[in-house]
Amino acid sequence: MTISSLTLLGLGAMGQSLAGTALDAGHSLTIWNRTSGKADGLTAQGATAAGSVREAVTASEVIVVCLYDHASVHAVLDTEAETLRGRTLINLTTTTPEEARELAAWADRHSIAYLAGTIMTTPQVIGSPDSVILYSGSQNAFNTHRELLDAWATSSYDGDDAGLASLWDLAMLSGIYSMFAGFLHGVAMLQSASIPASSYAQRAASFMAAMTELLGHSAEHLETGDYSQPLQSLEWTTTLLETINRASREQGITAAPVKMVQWLIQQQIDAGHGAEDFDRIIESMRAATQVQ
Numbered sequence: 001m002t003i004s005s006l007t008l009l010g011l012g013a014m015g016q017s018l019a020g021t022a023l024d025a026g027h028s029l030t031i032w033n034r035t036s037g038k039a040d041g042l043t044a045q046g047a048t049a050a051g052s053v054r055e056a057v058t059a060s061e062v063i064v065v066c067l068y069d070h071a072s073v074h075a076v077l078d079t080e081a082e083t084l085r086g087r088t089l090i091n092l093t094t095t096t097p098e099e100a101r102e103l104a105a106w107a108d109r110h111s112i113a114y115l116a117g118t119i120m121t122t123p124q125v126i127g128s129p130d131s132v133i134l135y136s137g138s139q140n141a142f143n144t145h146r147e148l149l150d151a152w153a154t155s156s157y158d159g160d161d162a163g164l165a166s167l168w169d170l171a172m173l174s175g176i177y178s179m180f181a182g183f184l185h186g187v188a189m190l191q192s193a194s195i196p197a198s199s200y201a202q203r204a205a206s207f208m209a210a211m212t213e214l215l216g217h218s219a220e221h222l223e224t225g226d227y228s229q230p231l232q233s234l235e236w237t238t239t240l241l242e243t244i245n246r247a248s249r250e251q252g253i254t255a256a257p258v259k260m261v262q263w264l265i266q267q268q269i270d271a272g273h274g275a276e277d278f279d280r281i282i283e284s285m286r287a288a289t290q291v292q
C-alpha cells in the first residue's frame, strides 16, 4: 500500500538520508527541523518544509521522528499529543527499551499508533540492500506502512513489545563497541613497534571473522547454563590475559579492554568456578553487585 503523505521530524544526518530516500521512492513528504537551514536541499527535491511541529504533524497521517535522543522526542512531541491523535507515529530515534515502552504508553494514552524502530546502519547506507532497521510495537502500523519502511532498509518486526527493537539494537551495539575497543588496543600494541594499523586491520579481519564461528558454540553454553565442559577455562584464560597485560606494559600502553574482561573472570574464579568455561563471565554481568 502506498502512503499518501508522510511527515519527518528531525533533519540530522540520519533524518536527511531518510527524507531523501523517501522522496526518491515517490513518497509525498513534509519535513520539520528545530533549527533552520537543513530543509533546503530536500525542498529542492520536492519536500514541503513546515514552519512548526503542529503544521508538520497536521500535514500527514504518518509521522516519522528521527531526533537526537529520548528527551528530544518528548521536547518535540509532548505539546502535540492531541494533534497526533488517530495518526501513526514511527520513532527511529535511539532510546533504551524502557524509554521506548514509555513512549508507547504515552502514545496509547492519546490513541496514537506507535511503532518503534532502530536503525542498524549509517546514513550513507539507508536505501541500499545492506541497510537494516528493526521494529517493534504496533504490528498493524508495521504491516500497513511496509512499503515505506522497505524503501529505507530490510525491515524486521520483532514483536508488539515496543522495547524489543531497542533491546536488540543496544545488544548488537554492545558487542560491536567491545570488539572495536579490542581492535584499537591491538592497533596500539603494534603501532608501539611501528607496525601500521592497516597491517593489523588486514590480518585481524579474517581472524575475527573466523572467531565468530564460535558464537553458536557459546550460545549452547549460555542457553543451558552448563559451563562444565570448557573450551577454555577461566583459569587458563586469565593467565593468557595477564600475559597480554604484561606485553602491553612492555610496549608502554594500557590494556583497558583486557582488564575489563579480567575483572569479569575474577568474579567467577573468586566464586570457585575457575575450572569452568570462559562463557561463565556472563554470570558476572548478571550479578547484582556489578559496577554500574
Ligand code: FVH
Pocket: 010, 011, 012, 013, 014, 015, 033, 034, 035, 036, 038, 066, 067, 068, 069, 071, 072, 075, 076, 092, 093, 094, 095, 119, 120, 121, 122, 123
Ligand atoms: N547517524 C548514525 O550513524 C546513527 C545510525 C544509527 C541510528 N542513529 C540514531 O538516529 C538518531 C538521529 O541521528 P542523527 O545522526 O541524525 O543525529 P544528528 O545529526 O545529531 O541530528 C540530531 C537531530 O535531533 C535534533 N534535536 C536534537 N535535540 C533536539 C531538541 N531538544 N529538540 C528538537 N530537535 C532536537 C537536531 O536538531 P538541530 O540541532 O538540527 O536543530 C537534529 O535534527 C539518533 O537517535 C541516533 O542515535 C543514527
